[in-house]
Structures are given as structure tokens and as C-alpha cells.
Amino acid sequence: MAIMNIKNFSFTYAKAEAPSLKNITLPIKQNKITALIGPSGCGKSTLLRSMNRIHDLYPGNKYDGKIELLDLETKKVNNILKIKKENEFIKLRQQVGMIFQKPTPFPMSIFDNVAYGLRIQGIKNKTELSDKVEEALKGSALWKEVKDRLNGSAMGLSGGQQQRLCIARAVAVKPEVLLFDEPTSALDPISTAAIEELIVELKKDVSIAIVTHNMQQASRISDYTAFMYLGDLVEYDKTENIFLNPKEKQTEDYITGRFG
Amino acid sequence: MRLLINKLVLGLSVVSALIGLAFLGWILVTLFVKGLGSFHFGLFVNDLIDGGLRNLIVGQIILALLASIIGIPLGMIAGIYIREYGNGRYAQLIRDLSDIMMSAPSIVIGAFVFAVIVKPTGGTSGFAGAIALAIMMIPIVINTTDSMLSLVPKELREAGIALGASKYKVIIDIVIKAAKVGIMTGVLLAFARIVGETAPLLFTSETSNYFSLDLTQSFPSLTVSIYDLANEPEKSSRDLAWAASFILTVIVLVINLTGRFITRNKNHK
Numbered sequence: 001m002a003i004m005n006i007k008n009f010s011f012t013y014a015k016a017e018a019p020s021l022k023n024i025t026l027p028i029k030q031n032k033i034t035a036l037i038g039p040s041g042c043g044k045s046t047l048l049r050s051m052n053r054i055h056d057l058y059p060g061n062k063y064d065g066k067i068e069l070l071d072l073e074t075k076k077v078n079n080i081l082k083i084k085k086e087n088e089f090i091k092l093r094q095q096v097g098m099i100f101q102k103p104t105p106f107p108m109s110i111f112d113n114v115a116y117g118l119r120i121q122g123i124k125n126k127t128e129l130s131d132k133v134e135e136a137l138k139g140s141a142l143w144k145e146v147k148d149r150l151n152g153s154a155m156g157l158s159g160g161q162q163q164r165l166c167i168a169r170a171v172a173v174k175p176e177v178l179l180f181d182e183p184t185s186a187l188d189p190i191s192t193a194a195i196e197e198l199i200v201e202l203k204k205d206v207s208i209a210i211v212t213h214n215m216q217q218a219s220r221i222s223d224y225t226a227f228m229y230l231g232d233l234v235e236y237d238k239t240e241n242i243f244l245n246p247k248e249k250q251t252e253d254y255i256t257g258r259f260g
Numbered sequence: 261m262r263l264l265i266n267k268l269v270l271g272l273s274v275v276s277a278l279i280g281l282a283f284l285g286w287i288l289v290t291l292f293v294k295g296l297g298s299f300h301f302g303l304f305v306n307d308l309i310d311g312g313l314r315n316l317i318v319g320q321i322i323l324a325l326l327a328s329i330i331g332i333p334l335g336m337i338a339g340i341y342i343r344e345y346g347n348g349r350y351a352q353l354i355r356d357l358s359d360i361m362m363s364a365p366s367i368v369i370g371a372f373v374f375a376v377i378v379k380p381t382g383g384t385s386g387f388a389g390a391i392a393l394a395i396m397m398i399p400i401v402i403n404t405t406d407s408m409l410s411l412v413p414k415e416l417r418e419a420g421i422a423l424g425a426s427k428y429k430v431i432i433d434i435v436i437k438a439a440k441v442g443i444m445t446g447v448l449l450a451f452a453r454i455v456g457e458t459a460p461l462l463f464t465s466e467t468s469n470y471f472s473l474d475l476t477q478s479f480p481s482l483t484v485s486i487y488d489l490a491n492e493p494e495k496s497s498r499d500l501a502w503a504a505s506f507i508l509t510v511i512v513l514v515i516n517l518t519g520r521f522i523t524r525n526k527n528h529k
Binding site: 052054057059086089090091093094097098100101102104106107108116117120121166169170173 | 347413415416417418419420421422423424425426427429433434437438440
């Protein structure tokens with residue numbers, strides 16, 4: 001079942017003449033990992049950043065088509081491109097979390113970092129907060145390393161730990177979908193392996209879309225893969241089909257390293 | 261040949277650096293010798309009328325603090341506005357204006373405040389002096405806030421938005437916290453800059469020989485009194501001016517060094 005359905009979606013950046021994404025149709029399946037791959041400038045990050053409307057920080061962009069999100073509580077389907085009100089945006093971003101390329105710990109304690117989204121949800125009760133923070137940190141395989149220094153600054157953690165903290169922070173608000181924008185490209189191989197393991201672990205609870213430059217990573221962790229090129233979706237299929245039997249010539253050329 | 265030019269340029273830069281440093285050293289040495297010669301702790305106990313500097317030091321600091329109370333919030337809010345909310349021409353206009361204000365001659369600011377405040381209110385006052393100093397301070401604080409906020413990576417803002425925070429909450433909770441040390445240092449340096457100003461005070465607050473906390477009257481100012489004392493014929497007055505200059509330099513130096521110390525500590529973390 002698809003939790004998100006992107007239908008005939010086009011996107012044009014403010015002041016740009018040509019669209020950066022052209023007529024994309026793509027499902028994000030529930031409790032699966034969907035990888036978006038393609039050479040630089042193909043629009044994969046642009047697509048990912050449309051899925052929680054983070055583009056709207058910078059005004060003037062143009063959206064066309066639909067991006068439908070299934071609300072698991074009410075079972076209703078909403079077109080997120082229709083969102084205009086502040087409180088609907090807040091809800092969208094709590095349903096669709098995001099992890100960035102560079103770790104983005106906030107300049108506050110480890111506890112407050114994880115509690116940040118929870119406090120926005122309006123949770124004030126201290127025991128409830130600390131229970132949820134603990135749960136999120138355990139879910140992100142960070143609890144053992146930080147449980148004795150929850151009040152220490154998040155800036156003191158290593159890069160890999162900071163990235164897991166950001167994942168904990170996103171997981172804490174119980175999103176339906178998590179978007180990962182090249183989450184390991186700033187990390188060393190050991191931290192990368194830890195994050196990959198964590199992402200696979202997380203799909204029990206959330207649906208995941210991940211942009212990656214690393215094709216091995218896509219083939220290791222994803223269930224579905226979408227190959228994009230110059231703003232078009234070239235091919236979307238199960239990951240094994242994309243990597244073993246691609247239907248399109250362009251896909252084959254890219255995954256075999258002939259261009260990109 | 262290239263080596264020769266290299267050596268020549270290196271030599272020239274060393275010589276110019278030395279000349280600059282020599283003048284700086286000369287100033288400091290003169291200040292120390294002349295200032296320390298007439299320095300005694302009685303200066304901190306007596307007011308100017310009794311040959312001391314107490315009222316002047318207190319007055320100068322009160323003026324600078326009052327200017328900060330007016331100037332820092334205004335400058336910070338304006339800086340936050342042009343960096344976080346202002347998009348396009350309007351913000352750029354404010355930024356340019358603020359840059360021009362920063363290089364406005366301080367005597368002009370003093371004359372301006374004289375015209376719009378001192379004249380209508382019928383006389384010099386501590387308030388007028390503090391306002392003149394605040395006008396000097398605002399563009400410096402705007403500039404610091406603006407440039408410190410620009411150093412906060414945009415990913416940090418996006419991460420806050422991506423957790424559902426609204427824009428103003430991201431700015432207050434995250435962006436300002438991330439830029440806090442830089443802004444604090446800048447504000448401290450702005451304070452150091454205005455605490456030693458004379459021209460904006462010359463015909464706004466003037467100075468006073470007596471201890472005073474009444475900001476509606478002429479207000480004791482260390483810098484203006486240095487100017488007055490240095491123009492007096494008696495040697496005792498000029499000695500007092502040297503001592504006052506020495507104390508002022510030490511105050512400014514200490515604030516500056518504190519600012520630098522904070523920055524360095526932050527970079528070490």
C-alpha cells in the first residue's frame with residue numbers, strides 16, 4: 001500500500017523558466033524504503049524536499065499535479081500541495097519528517113534536541129517527555145552512548161552520533177514518513193553502516209524515502225528504487241529489478257557506471 | 261628575480277607593520293607614563309570639583325549603558341528583520357543605510373541630536389547624550405547581528421521547520437542561540453566603541469563637575485571633561501586629563517579583550 005502518491009507532479013523553482021521536475025508519478029510504499037537515485041541535478045533532492053513542502057521556506061516556487069498523503073489515523077487522503085495554513089504545515093511536517101545531509105543538531109542539550117518536536121506538539125508533562133525522549137533515543141541506537149549526558153550539549157557529539165540524534169529527534173514525533181536527504185554522505189564508513197542499519201530497522205514503524213548518491217547504499221537498503229534523470233522519472237521498480245534487470249537503457253548505463 | 265621581488269614585498273610589509281606598531285606603542289607608552297604619573301586612587305573617590313574623576317567615570321558608564329539599553333534591542337531586532345524576514349530591495353536598502361550610518365562622522369550625529377532634542381527641550385541633558393550614543397551604536401549592532409545570523413547554516417533553519425516549528429520559533433529557539441556568542445561579542449565591541457566617544461556628547465550631554473544621576477540635566481562625561489581639562493592652562497588640569505585618558509583606555513581595552521576572550525573560548529569548544 002502506498003502512503004504517499006506523487007501524481008503528475010511538476011516543480012519550478014522561483015525565477016526559473018524551465019521546470020526542475022516534469023510530470024513525476026511515483027508511489028512511496030508503506031513500511032518500505034524507496035531510494036531516489038540519479039546523477040547530480042536530476043531533481044531527486046528537489047522531489048524529496050517537495051514531499052514535506054520544505055521548499056516553501058523560500059517563496060515563489062511553482063507546484064503542479066498532486067502529492068497525496070494518507071493520514072493513518074483518519075484514513076483520509078490529503079493533497080499536501082493544497083496546504084496553505086500554518087497549522088496544517090505544522091501537522092504535515094510532523095507527519096513527514098526529514099533528515100539532512102549534514103547533521104543539524106540544535107545548539108541545546110541532547111534531551112532538548114529530542115524533545116523539541118514533542119514540545120511543539122504541546123507535550124509539557126515531564127515524565128511523558130522523558131519517556132518519549134528515551135524511547136526515541138533507544139529507537140535510534142543512541143541511548144547507551146548518551147544516557148549519562150542527556151543534559152550535555154548536542155554539539156559535543158561525533159558526526160555519526162549527531163546524525164543519529166537528528167534521526168531520534170525526527171522519530172520522536174512519530175511521523176508516518178521519513179525523508180532522508182543523503183544522510184550519510186558527510187560521515188565515515190563506520191557511522192554510515194550504523195545509520196544504514198538504523199534506517200532498515202526503522203521501516204517497521206515508518207515509511208522511508210531516501211536520496212542517495214551511493215548506488216551500493218541504494219541496493220543494500222532499499223526495497224524500491226526510482227532512477228531520475230534531468231527532471232524526469234526514468235524508471236521505478238523493485239530495487240532488485242532496477243539493479244539486475246533494468247528496462248531502460250539509461251538506467252542500465254547509470255547503474256553500471258557508464259555515465260553519471 | 262622572482263625571489264628578489266618576494267623578498268622586497270616581504271620586507272616592505274614588515275617595515276609598514278613595524279611603523280604602525282611603533283605609533284601604537286608610542287601612544288600607549290605616552291599614556292601610561294603621563295597617565296600613571298598623575299594617577300592615584302583618590303581619583304576614584306573625589307568628584308571633578310574636588311580634583312577627582314569619580315562622577316565622570318560613573319556618568320560616562322551610565323550614558324553608555326543607557327545608550328545600550330536603547331540601541332542594542334533596536335539594532336538586534338532590525339538585524340534579525342533584515343536577515344530573516346526582509347527579502348529583496350527593502351532589506352537591502354536598510355542594510356545600505358545602516359552601513360552609511362556606521363561611517364557617519366560622530367560630530368554630525370552630535371549636531372543632529374543637538375538640533376532635534378537639545379534645542380527643543382531647552383538644554384543639554386544626559387538623555388540627549390545617551391540618544392546620540394545610541395544612534396552611533398544601532399548601525400554597529402545591526403551589522404553584527406546581520407552578519408552573525410548569516411553564518412548560521414540554512415540547514416539548521418530547515419531542520420527546525422522540518423520538525424513543525426514555525427518560522428519565528430525557529431529564529432528564537434535555534435538561530436539566535438546558534439549565533440549568540442557572535443552577537444554578544446559584537447555588542448560588547450559596540451559598547452567599547454561608544455564608551456570612549458566624545459563628539460556625540462560634546463553638545464548633547466556636555467559634562468558636569470558634580471556627581472549627578474539626573475539625566476534631564478547636563479551629565480558628567482569623562483570624555484568631554486578630558487577635552488575641557490586639556491584646554492585649561494593649569495598643569496594640574498592637564499595632569500588630570502592624562503589620568504582620565506589612561507583610565508578610559510584601560511576601560512576600553514578591558515572590554516575589548518573580554519570580547520576577544522569570549523570569541524576565542526567559543527572557537528576552542
